[in-house]
Amino acid sequence: MNLNASSQLKETANKAHDIYESHIKAVAKKFKFSPEPSRAEINQSPLVLVIGNHSSGKSSFINQILGLDVQRTSLAPMDDGFTIIAHGDGEEIDGAAVVSNEEWCYQGLQDFGPGLVSHIVMKQQNSEVLKDLTIVDSPGMIDARVDPGSDVHDRGYDFLKVVRWFAQRADVILLFFDPDNPGTTGETLKILKEALQDLDHKLELIMNKVDRFSNHRDFARCYGALCWNLARAIPRLDLPHINIMYLKGHDTPENHLPLKDFDDAREEVFAKVKNAPAKRVDNIVTQIYEYARALRVHTRVIEEARRDFSGVVWKLRGLTASIFLLGSSVTSVVYSTTEDTPAGWASALVMTVVLTGLSFFGLDVFSKRYQADLLERLNAVFEKAFHQELTLGHHSEDLRALWAGVRARVLLILESGAGSLPKLKAKELSQLDHAIVKMLPALRAQIHPGKKEKKEKAEE
Ligand SMILES: Nc1nc2c(ncn2[C@@H]2O[C@H](COP(=O)(O)OP(=O)(O)OP(=O)(O)O)[C@@H](O)[C@H]2O)c(=O)[nH]1
Numbered sequence: 108m109n110l111n112a113s114s115q116l117k118e119t120a121n122k123a124h125d126i127y128e129s130h131i132k133a134v135a136k137k138f139k140f141s142p143e144p145s146r147a148e149i150n151q152s153p154l155v156l157v158i159g160n161h162s163s164g165k166s167s168f169i170n171q172i173l174g175l176d177v178q179r180t181s182l183a184p185m186d187d188g189f190t191i192i193a194h195g196d197g198e199e200i201d202g203a204a205v206v207s208n209e210e211w212c213y214q215g216l217q218d219f220g221p222g223l224v225s226h227i228v229m230k231q232q233n234s235e236v237l238k239d240l241t242i243v244d245s246p247g248m249i250d251a252r253v254d255p256g257s258d259v260h261d262r263g264y265d266f267l268k269v270v271r272w273f274a275q276r277a278d279v280i281l282l283f284f285d286p287d288n289p290g291t292t293g294e295t296l297k298i299l300k301e302a303l304q305d306l307d308h309k310l311e312l313i314m315n316k317v318d319r320f321s322n323h324r325d326f327a328r329c330y331g332a333l334c335w336n337l338a339r340a341i342p343r344l345d346l347p348h349i350n351i352m353y354l355k356g357h358d359t360p361e362n363h364l365p366l367k368d369f370d371d372a373r374e375e376v377f378a379k380v381k382n383a384p385a386k387r388v389d390n391i392v393t394q395i396y397e398y399a400r401a402l403r404v405h406t407r408v409i410e411e412a413r414r415d416f417s418g419v420v421w422k423l424r425g426l427t428a429s430i431f432l433l434g435s436s437v438t439s440v441v442y443s444t445t446e447d448t449p450a451g452w453a454s455a456l457v458m459t460v461v462l463t464g465l466s467f468f469g470l471d472v473f474s475k476r477y478q479a480d481l482l483e484r485l486n487a488v489f490e491k492a493f494h495q496e497l498t499l500g501h502h503s504e505d506l507r508a509l510w511a512g513v514r515a516r517v518l519l520i521l522e523s524g525a526g527s528l529p530k531l532k533a534k535e536l537s538q539l540d541h542a543i544v545k546m547l548p549a550l551r552a553q554i555h556p557g558k559k560e561k562k563e564k565a566e567e
């Protein structure tokens with residue numbers, strides 16, 4: 108990485124982390140929101156994730172951009188694990204050593220279990236390109252139709268979640284298709300819909316091996332099929348750009364398409380990969396920004412649930428206290444008037460104790476029921492917490508997507524006891540809002556001063 112880019116990257120990472128430390132971290136901790144981006148994650152080398160159908164040319168692409176023979180390639184399914192290709196002197200490091208190294212950012216992968224760790228390897232290579240970025244090669248997807256809810260293809264670990272883990276941290280994601288599998292059924296469909304959700308800003312779709320078409324009709328048919336399938340998988344009105352290319356050295360003799368344009372497209376994809384460090388600067392800010400926005404939804408729903416729950420519970424506590432006070436006063440009145448006939452005041456005392464005990468018991472049962480009810484109407488709690496923003500229609504789709512992302516965690520926290528939820532202080536919320544609305548956008552504007560100028564000119 109050139110010195111300028113590398114120092115800008117460091118400076119931005121530090122500033123973003125400072126915002127996190129001063130305005131976000133304490134609330135995240137208080138509301139048990141995780142996983143928090145660690146300094147190692149924020150300072151990680153720019154990351155390029157290569158995924159796609161098996162045999163679509165992922166490993167060949169990596170070899171070609173590096174100008175090295177790092178990955179084995181073959182028409183038969185080749186890679187069954189994740190290969191992290193980083194800068195170094197030719198060493199090969201196994202998964203266990205990779206995920207336990209505190210200086211790298213892969214510790215989180217341990218959560219996916221030994222089934223994954225044994226399918227990870229790091230290859231260190233002495234390549235100019237790798238000085239600026241790290242590339243992750245992945246197992247090919249099997250593009251067979253699968254039953255909904257099935258595990259798709261048992262690899263011994265949750266492939267979908269692992270892809271999402273890498274994709275969230277990547278700065279550029281290349282998704283490869285090839286003429287043999289232009290469809291997006293089965294595993295690819297699941298990856299697009301679930302693992303790459305909300306990450307399309309860093310996604311590059313690639314239709315590789317166009318040299319395999321012998322004529323324009325075959326090409327059009329295949330491109331059409333890919334677009335059709337993508338439209339079903341990507342919930343967007345416009346179709347994302349598809350990079351159509353082939354890899355040099357493979358051109359098939361029966362090809363009759365003019366390949367020059369596709370040569371240019373390949374160079375463009377190479378340039379996009381090499382631009383990952385510049386994207387990294389942006390992504391650092393985006394990462395913290397998205398984290399803070401999700402945290403805002405998380406905390407506000409918990410706060411709404413806490414108010415809802417404690418409002419009812421306090422009313423019930425008040426009722427119990429009133430029963431106790433009323434019973435005690437009745438007992439003392441009865442006692443003062445019938446001091447000589449213990450049966451009178453004793454029965455008033457027993458009545459008070461029994462009624463108070465019953466209402467305590469009732470309070471406990473009701474609280475548990477109410478908590479269960481609260482969990483069931485959690486979506487309504489979210490709607491109430493964000494009623495104003497949702498009604499005004501300001502980013503309501505966005506808000507709902509954020510809610511879908513944090514819902515499981517909120518549920519877990521509420522299940523562990525709605526009676527002991529933390530209270531969201533006005534100051535904490537305003538700090539979080541300040542980071543989201545002012546500080547992080549200001550940091551982004553510093554990275555792209557040109558954009559700000561343009562916007563200001565447009566506003567004038
Ligand atoms: N004709 C042609 N063949 C290609 C192209 N790119 C790759 N290949 C060939 O396609 C086969 C599969 O390539 P790989 O790079 O191993 O594919 P992969 O996506 O890594 O495959 P898995 O690791 O199994 O998922 C190899 O025989 C490559 O030589 C291309 O652009 N055109």
Ligand SMILES: [Mg+2]
Pocket residue numbers: 165166167178179180185186244245
């Ligand atoms: Mg491969």
